[in-house]
Amino acid sequence: MSKLKIGIIGCGSIAKHRHIPEYAQNPNVELVAFCDRAEERAAAFAEQYGGKAFTDYEELLALEELDAVSVCTPNALHAPISIAAARARKHVLCEKPMATSREEAQAMIEAAKEAGVILMIGHNQRLMPPHVKAKEILQSGTLGKVLTFRTAFAHGGPEAWSVEGAGGWFFQKDQAFVGAMGDLGVHKADLIRWLLDDEVVEVGAFVGTLQKENTDVDDNAVLILKTEKGTIGTMAASWTHQPGEDNSTTLFCEKGVVEIGTDPVDQVIVRRVDGSVEKYQVGAIATNEEGGQTDSGVIAAFVESILAKKPSPIPGEEGLKSLEVILAALDSAEKKQVVQVVQPIAR
Numbered sequence: 001m002s003k004l005k006i007g008i009i010g011c012g013s014i015a016k017h018r019h020i021p022e023y024a025q026n027p028n029v030e031l032v033a034f035c036d037r038a039e040e041r042a043a044a045f046a047e048q049y050g051g052k053a054f055t056d057y058e059e060l061l062a063l064e065e066l067d068a069v070s071v072c073t074p075n076a077l078h079a080p081i082s083i084a085a086a087r088a089r090k091h092v093l094c095e096k097p098m099a100t101s102r103e104e105a106q107a108m109i110e111a112a113k114e115a116g117v118i119l120m121i122g123h124n125q126r127l128m129p130p131h132v133k134a135k136e137i138l139q140s141g142t143l144g145k146v147l148t149f150r151t152a153f154a155h156g157g158p159e160a161w162s163v164e165g166a167g168g169w170f171f172q173k174d175q176a177f178v179g180a181m182g183d184l185g186v187h188k189a190d191l192i193r194w195l196l197d198d199e200v201v202e203v204g205a206f207v208g209t210l211q212k213e214n215t216d217v218d219d220n221a222v223l224i225l226k227t228e229k230g231t232i233g234t235m236a237a238s239w240t241h242q243p244g245e246d247n248s249t250t251l252f253c254e255k256g257v258v259e260i261g262t263d264p265v266d267q268v269i270v271r272r273v274d275g276s277v278e279k280y281q282v283g284a285i286a287t288n289e290e291g292g293q294t295d296s297g298v299i300a301a302f303v304e305s306i307l308a309k310k311p312s313p314i315p316g317e318e319g320l321k322s323l324e325v326i327l328a329a330l331d332s333a334e335k336k337q338v339v340q341v342v343q344p345i346a347r
Contacts, residue, residue: 003027003028003029003030004028004029004030004067004068004303004306004307005030005032005063005065005066005067005068006023006029006030006031006032006033006066006067006068006069006070007031007032007033007034007035007060007061007063007066007068007069007070007090008020008023008031008033008034008035008045008069008070008072009035009036009057009060009069009070009071009072009073009081009085010035010036010070010071010072010073010074010077010095011034011035011036011038011041011042011044011045011072012036012041012072012073012162012163012164013161013162013163014072014095015045015070015072016045016163018124018296018298018299019070019072019093019299020045020049022295022296022298022299022300023070023299023303024049026299026300026303028303028307029303030050031045031049031050031051032050032051032052032063032065032066033046033051033052033053033054033060033063033066034046034049034051034052034053034054035053035054035055035056035057035059035060036055037055039053039055041163042054042055057081057084057085058084061084061085061088061090062088066088066090067090067091067306068090068091068092068093068118068302068306069085069090069091069092069093070093070094070095070299071085071092071093071094071095072095073095074169074175074176075095075097075099075100075175075176075177075178075182076100076174076175076176076177077175078094078095078097078098078099078100078104078108079098079099079100079104079105079107079108082094082098082108082111082112082119083107083108083111086108086111086112086114086115086117086119087111087115089115089116089117090117091117091118091119091120091302091306092108092112092117092118092119092120093120093121093122093298093299093302094108094119094120094121094122094319095121095122096121096122096123096186096187096190096319096322097177097178097182097186097319097322097323097326098121098316098319098320098323099319099320099323100177101327102320102323102324102327102342102344105316105319105320105323106320106344108316109315109316109317109320112316118302118305118306118311118312118315119312119315119316120298120301120302120305120312120313120314120315120316121314121315121316121318121319121322122296122298122314123186123187123190123191123194123298123314123318123319123322124187124286124296124297124298125187125188125190125191125194125285126190126191126194126195126313126314127296127297127298127301127313128283128285128286128297129267129282129283129284129285130260130261130267130268130280130282130283130284130285131191131194131195131249131260131285132282133267133268133280133282134195134249134251134258134260134268135194135195137258137268137270138195138196138251138253138258142255142272143253143254143255143256143258143270143272144253144254144255145229145231145253145254146196146231146251146252146253147231147232147252147253147254148231148232148233148252149192149196149231149233149234149249149250149251149252150233150234150235150236150249150250151188151191151192151233151234151235151236151248151249151250152188152235152236152237152238152246152247152248152249153184153185153187153188153236153237153238153246153247154180154184154236154237154238154239154240154241154245154246154247155184155238155239155241155242155244155245155246156239156240156241156242156243157180157212157219157239157240158170158171158183158239166214167214170183170217171212171214171215171216171217172215172216172217173216173217176217177217178217178218178326178330179209179212179215179217179218179219179239180217180218180219180220180221180237180238180239181207181218181221181237181326181329181330182217182326183237183239184237184238184239185221185223185235185237185326185329186322186323186325186326188235188237188249189225189235189322189325189326190318190319190322191249192225192227192233192235192249193318193321193322193325194318195249195251196227196229196231198227198228198229198231199227199228199321199341199343200225200226200227200228200325200328200341201226201227201228201340201341201343202225202226202338202339202340202341203223203224203225203226203325203328203329203331203332203338203339203341204223204224204332204337204338204339205221205222205223205224205328205329205330205332205333206221206222206223206333207220207221207329207330207333208220208221208333210240211239211240212239212240219238219239219240220236220237220238220239220240221236221237221238221329221333222234222235222236223235223236223325223329223332224338225325247261247285248260248261248262249261250262255272255273256270256271256272256273257270257271258270259271260285261285263279265281266279266280266281267280267281267282267283267284267285268280268282298314301313301314317344320344321343321344324341324342324343324344325341327342328340328341328342
C-alpha cells in the first residue's frame with residue numbers, strides 16, 4: 001500500500017510539537033510539503049523530514065501527489081485555507097477553533113462535502129485516555145445522570161508556547177479572533193458536549209483581559225453553561241494561570257462524582273455515594289508543559305479515516321457546534337445577559 005502524502009500548512013508550535021512528529025512516526029504517512037509565511041520555518045522541516053518548502057499555500061495545494069493537509073495557521077486563516085484545500089480535493093485536518101464565524105465554518109463543511117473529502121477538526125480532548133475512560137464510566141449508567149459540572153483549561157499563556165512569543169498572532173484579534181476562550185475554551189466546550197452526549201443550549205459569560213498587555217483579545221473567560229438535558233456547569237479558560245496548568249473536569253452525578261485530571265497519578269477518580277472510591281491510571285492528558293507532549297491521537301484518527309474511507313470521529317459539524325458555544329459566550333459577554341446557543345441546521 002502506498003503511503004499517504006501529507007502537507008503541513010503553518011509550521012508553528014502546534015505543527016512542530018504535534019502534527020509533524022505524529023505524522024512522522026505513522027508508518028502509513030509520508031510528509032512531502034511544508035508551508036509557512038516564514039520561509040525558514042518551512043525550509044527547516046523540509047530539510048529534516050524531506051519534501052518541499054513553500055510560502056504560498058496555493059502552490060502547495062497544487063501538488064498532484066498530495067493526499068491531505070494539516071491546517072495549523074492562525075485562526076483567521078483556517079477557513080480560507082481549508083476551503084481551498086477541499087476544492088483542490090485534499091483531505092483536511094484543521095486546528096481549532098475551526099473558524100471565526102458560523103458562516104465560515106458552514107462554508108468549510110460544504111466545501112468538503114462537495115469535494116467528497118474528509119474535514120476533521122483537531123479537538124484532541126475527546127481522544128485523551130482519561131476522558132475516554134470517564135465517558136466509559138458515565139455510559140455504564142452506574143452513576144446516574146450528570147447533574148452539574150465544572151471544567152477548566154488554564155495556563156500562563158501562549159508566550160512560551162508560540163514560536164512568535166509575546167506579541168505574536170495569538171494576541172492579535174485580526175489573526176486570532178479570540179484569546180483564551182478560543183484557544184482553550186473551545187476545547188472544553190467540545191469536551192463537555194462529547195462527555196455528556198448533550199448539547200449546550202444556553203450560555204452566560206464573563207470575558208475579559210485581566211493581565212496581558214498590548215493585546216486586543218481576552219486572557220480570561222468564565223462561562224455558565226446549560227445543556228439540552230438540563231445539566232448546568234461552569235467552564236473557565238485562562239492565560240493567567242501560573243505556575244503550571246489546570247486541565248481538569250469534575251462531574252457531579254446522581255450517584256457519585258467523577259474527577260478527571262485532578263490528581264497527577266490517578267487521572268480518573270470515581271467517588272460513589274456508598275463511600276467506595278475507584279482510581280484509574282490510564283495515561284495523562286497532553287499538556288504544553290515540559291514532558292507533556294503525549295500523542296494527541298488526532299493524527300492517527302485522521303489517517304485511519306482516510307485509509308479506511310470512513311467519516312472522521314470529529315467532523316466539521318462537531319467543530320461548528322463547539323464553535324457556537326464560543327460565539328454565544330462572546331454574545332453573552334457583550335449583552336451582559338444569558339443567551340441561547342444557535343443550533344446548526346443539518347443540511
